[in-house]
Amino acid sequence: xxxxxxxxxxxxxxxxxxxxxxxxxxxxxxxxxxxxxxxxxxxxxxxxxxxxxxxxxxxxxxxxxxxxxxxxxxxxxxxxxxxxxxxxxxxxxxxxxxxxxxxxxxxxxxxxxxxxxxxxxxxxxxxxxxxxxxxxxxxxxxxxxxxxxxxxxxxxxxxxxxxxxxxxxxxxxxxxxxxxxxxxxxxxxxxxxxxxxxxxxxxxxxxxxxxxxxxxxxxxxxxxxxxxxxxxxxxxxxxxxxxxxxxxxxxxxxxxxxxxxxxxxxxxxxxxxxxxxxxxxxxxxxxx
Numbered sequence: 001x002x003x004x005x006x007x008x009x010x011x012x013x014x015x016x017x018x019x020x021x022x023x024x025x026x027x028x029x030x031x032x033x034x035x036x037x038x039x040x041x042x043x044x045x046x047x048x049x050x051x052x053x054x055x056x057x058x059x060x061x062x063x064x065x066x067x068x069x070x071x072x073x074x075x076x077x078x079x080x081x082x083x084x085x086x087x088x089x090x091x092x093x094x095x096x097x098x099x100x101x102x103x104x105x106x107x108x109x110x111x112x113x114x115x116x117x118x119x120x121x122x123x124x125x126x127x128x129x130x131x132x133x134x135x136x137x138x139x140x141x142x143x144x145x146x147x148x149x150x151x152x153x154x155x156x157x158x159x160x161x162x163x164x165x166x167x168x169x170x171x172x173x174x175x176x177x178x179x180x181x182x183x184x185x186x187x188x189x190x191x192x193x194x195x196x197x198x199x200x201x202x203x204x205x206x207x208x209x210x211x212x213x214x215x216x217x218x219x220x221x222x223x224x225x226x227x228x229x230x231x232x233x234x235x236x237x238x239x240x241x242x243x244x245x246x247x248x249x250x251x252x253x254x255x256x257x258x259x260x261x262x263x264x265x266x267x268x269x270x271x272x273x274x275x276x277x278x279x280x281x282x283x284x285x286x287x288x
Contacts, residue, residue: 056213092237141227
């Protein structure tokens with residue numbers, strides 16, 4: 001009987017776990033739909049702003065803008081590590097952390113790490129990364145959040161605190177696939193903004209428009225990467241919770257089978273004991 005109670009208790013525990021994983025899967029799926037929609041909408045806008053920037057800079061040999069001017073020497077690199085807000089999403093955060101460690105180790109340059117997200121502060125510190133700043137970002141990053149981060153990064157570069165800024169995030173391939181990736185934010189590469197023909201008329205003047213477009217392009221790039229990273233996080237969590245829910249179903253099935261076997265064994269034992277007792281009683285009666 002004690003074994004039966006233990007199996008029933010474990011089945012109840014696994015059923016509670018199944019309910020939790022299914023709920024987390026549904027929450028992750030809802031967040032994924034929101035971030036996917038926002039990312040798809042922003043992508044077209046970001047692509048168009050990049051096209052306008054290319055048109056505005058076409059034909060210019062020199063552009064007097066600090067974000068297009070590399071520093072004389074690259075001594076310190078800012079790595080913007082975009083992690084998730086929580087765990088339970090497979091290897092999403094751990095693989096990104098290892099990737100960032102590898103980038104810093106291979107560069108051999110002094111690093112300035114800015115972490116976006118709430119996950120694993122203790123784990124990141126234990127990895128040996130010198131985190132100078134941590135910024136919290138919502139599960140569906142807004143344009144205001146992206147602009148605040150972009151302004152901070154532009155200030156770091158403009159004041160010479162860092163000489164290069166690299167975004168480190170999980171590139172979203174599909175719901176089942178996210179790959180760690182890096183993207184240089186500052187200084188902007190001239191090839192990225194000078195691939196269009198001239199012939200456009202600008203008002204009030206090209207320089208004013210170009211500076212405004214550069215600020216917009218940087219803000220859109222940060223926003224797009226934040227949304228892409230969050231889309232990957234929600235996808236990874238939904239996939240992990242789906243696998244966990246499926247595993248609980250299998251475990252409940254196995255435990256139910258074990259419970260039936262234990263119950264059958266207990267019934268067989270009881271029948272044997274009753275039959276043995278009856279036989280003993282008959283023998284005693286016959287002997288008397």
